[in-house]
Amino acid sequence: xxxxxxxTFLLATSLSFPALLNAQAGASLDFDGVDDQVVVDNGSAAxxxxxxxxxxxxxxxxxxxxxxxxxxxxxxxxxEFDAAFYLLQIEPAxxxxxxxxNSDGSEFxxxxxxxxxxxxxxxxxxYDGAELAIWHDGDLVxxxxxxxxxxxxxxxxxxxxxxxxxxxxxxDGKVDEVALFRRALSTxxxxxxxxxxxxxxDTDLAYxxxxxxxxxxGNNTAITALTDQVDGVSAGLEGFALTGNTSNFVESPVLxxxxxxxxxxxxxxxxxxxxxxxxxxxxxxxxASSGCDSTVVLELMVAEVDNGVVQNGSTIIxxxxxxEYQWYVCGASGNTLIQGATAQYYxxxxxxxFAVDVTQDGCxxxxxCVTVTAIGIEERQAPLFTLSPVPAGEVxxxxxxKPAQQAQLTVVDMTGRExxxx
Numbered sequence: 263x264x265x266x267x268x269x270t271f272l273l274a275t276s277l278s279f280p281a282l283l284n285a286q287a288g289a290s291l292d293f294d295g296v297d298d299q300v301v302v303d304n305g306s307a308a309x310x311x312x313x314x315x316x317x318x319x320x321x322x323x324x325x326x327x328x329x330x331x332x333x334x335x336x337x338x339x340x341x342e343f344d345a346a347f348y349l350l351q352i353e354p355a356x357x358x359x360x361x362x363x364n365s366d367g368s369e370f371x372x373x374x375x376x377x378x379x380x381x382x383x384x385x386x387x388x389y390d391g392a393e394l395a396i397w398h399d400g401d402l403v404x405x406x407x408x409x410x411x412x413x414x415x416x417x418x419x420x421x422x423x424x425x426x427x428x429x430x431x432x433x434d435g436k437v438d439e440v441a442l443f444r445r446a447l448s449t450x451x452x453x454x455x456x457x458x459x460x461x462x463x464d465t466d467l468a469y470x471x472x473x474x475x476x477x478x479x480g481n482n483t484a485i486t487a488l489t490d491q492v493d494g495v496s497a498g499l500e501g502f503a504l505t506g507n508t509s510n511f512v513e514s515p516v517l518x519x520x521x522x523x524x525x526x527x528x529x530x531x532x533x534x535x536x537x538x539x540x541x542x543x544x545x546x547x548x549x550a551s552s553g554c555d556s557t558v559v560l561e562l563m564v565a566e567v568d569n570g571v572v573q574n575g576s577t578i579i580x581x582x583x584x585x586e587y588q589w590y591v592c593g594a595s596g597n598t599l600i601q602g603a604t605a606q607y608y609x610x611x612x613x614x615x616f617a618v619d620v621t622q623d624g625c626x627x628x629x630x631c632v633t634v635t636a637i638g639i640e641e642r643q644a645p646l647f648t649l650s651p652v653p654a655g656e657v658x659x660x661x662x663x664k665p666a667q668q669a670q671l672t673v674v675d676m677t678g679r680e681x682x683x684x
Contacts, residue, residue: 288438288514288545289478291488293422295325295334295434297501298509300471300488305419306339308468308495311411314446315347315362317387318455319421320515322436323379329353335424335431336385337440343367345414348424349387350431355379360387362394364410370394372406382436382515384456390446400456402449421471421488421497438514442469458517462491471497476504476511485511516559524565526625533560567627569620576634578616579607586621592631610634 291300309315317338325334328351338348346363358374374396377383386397394408418425421440422433439459445466447455454460460470470491476482482504488497503509525531531538534546544560568582580587589603592615600608600616610616615631650659660671673682 288472288474289476289511290320290322290436290438290514291422291473291502292436292508292510292512293433294501294503294509295332295432297432299423299430299432299500300421300497301423301500302419302469302490302495302497304416305469306345306412306417307415309442309444310413310415312444312466313411314388314390314444315412316389316441316443316445316447316452317347317349318385318439318441318443318447318452318460319349320382320384320438320517321349322382322515323351323355323377323434324436325351325434326355326379327353328355331426331429331431333424333426333431334433334435335420335422336433336437337419337421338387338424339412339417339419340424340426341414341417342427343414345412345417347387347389347412348420349385350424351377351433358385358396358398360394360396360404362387362389362408363412364408365413366410368410370406370408372396372404374398374403376403382438386447386452386455388446388452397452397456400453419469419497436512438473439517440469440471440473441467444468467492469495473511473514478511478513479507480511481505482511520559520561522561522563524623524625525562526565527567527627529625531560531562533562538562565623565625567620567622567625569618569627569629571618571629571632573632573634576610576637577607578610578618578632578634580618580620580629582606582620582622584622588619588621590617590619590628591615592617597628610637613637 319337321336323334328334334351336349340346340348344365344367346361348361350359352359356375356377358377359371361369361371363369372394376398384399388395388397389408392409394406395402396404421437424431441460443466459472460467462470471488472491473488475485475488485504487499523531525541533544538544541562541564544562546558570581572579572581587604587606589600589608590597591600597617608616613634615633617629617631619626619628648661671684672680
């Protein structure tokens with residue numbers, strides 16, 4: 263299989279990737295713990311007599327008290343005689359059990375006590391002919407010596423259940439990206455699966471169910487089975503309501519790199535050679551130089567720029583904070599930039615119309631034009647005072663440029679409310 267890496271980062275520039283763009287988000291399956299399960303008849307036939315096995319899946323367990331017989335099976339095969347290879351949540355709730363049973367009935371059981379509840383995580387059960395191992399989120403967490411092979415090809419493969427004789431261990435939780443391999447994957451390959459999806463062209467991939475047949479939380483009642491992405495094997499959906507936000511297709515974990523970008527009003531964003539003009543989630547998969555398939559998820563959000571202004575006489579104040587400002591004189595034939603007018607407020611020196619261009623998070627928006635109808639005598643002269651800092655917090659310093667007698671100081675906030683008179 264090909265390796266996969268995951269990174270989360272924020273960029274302020276456009277990127278393009280040489281890969282297929284897919285604007286449709288993936289899905290996972292939610293199991294109600296009552297009667298939901300996915301079944302592949304004779305599922306063990308795909309890996310009979312293989313030199314090793316790997317079961318990989320993403321899980322989201324929600325059962326906080328899995329006491330017998332209410333254990334929660336994630337996926338695998340089990341017949342209690344000569345074939346078992348599964349992952350199961352047992353008590354206490356954070357305990358994961360993995361088991362391999364060979365053709366002569368010998369059982370090898372392994373456990374891990376770090377299962378996270380109500381959270382997505384990647385699990386892998388690996389058998390290489392000599393050792394059974396559990397991997398959690400790309401880390402090796404438990405090992406156990408083991409030997410033998412599976413030769414019974416008539417055991418069902420379950421997802422959302424691990425059958426114990428006549429007792430079903432039905433899952434209360436979610437599962438996604440279930441894959442079974444006819445070999446033990448390497449450390450690097452498991453690391454890839456812990457951050458992305460398997461390569462369907464891998465010749466040792468026996469089954470791969472990506473759970474993307476349905477619309478998350480939508481009406482999926484017309485869907486009766488999952489389709490294996492390797493050979494098209496049908497896996498029956500049993501017990502599911504297939505509508506609403508439980509017992510249905512739901513949102514999947516985000517795999518791969520995540521880019522969060524702002525879409526400016528009237529602007530566009532270049533992603534994977536396509537020009538995007540609408541907000542949403544977009545995914546692209548491309549091959550990195552390391553040979554890994556890398557998935558990039560673009561979360562494109564509409565940028566909101568605060569371009570409001572308030573007016574107090576001839577003083578105009580932009581309501582946006584933590585922004586960049588540029589003031590203009592409005593005119594019938596266009597706006598004229600006012601050199602050096604880059605503060606949050608502007609004191610108009612003459613009668614006219616004025617506007618400010620506000621830039622936040624790389625996007626800009628021009629305010630409405632505000633009309634100043636009168637300029638006082640003092641305002642026509644050189645400034646009598648300076649203010650600092652601007653904008654002010656708890657302390658505002660007012661410094662007169664020359665002595666003044668019987669002067670009155672009035673401070674108003676950006677809404678025009680009078681807050682201090684001295």
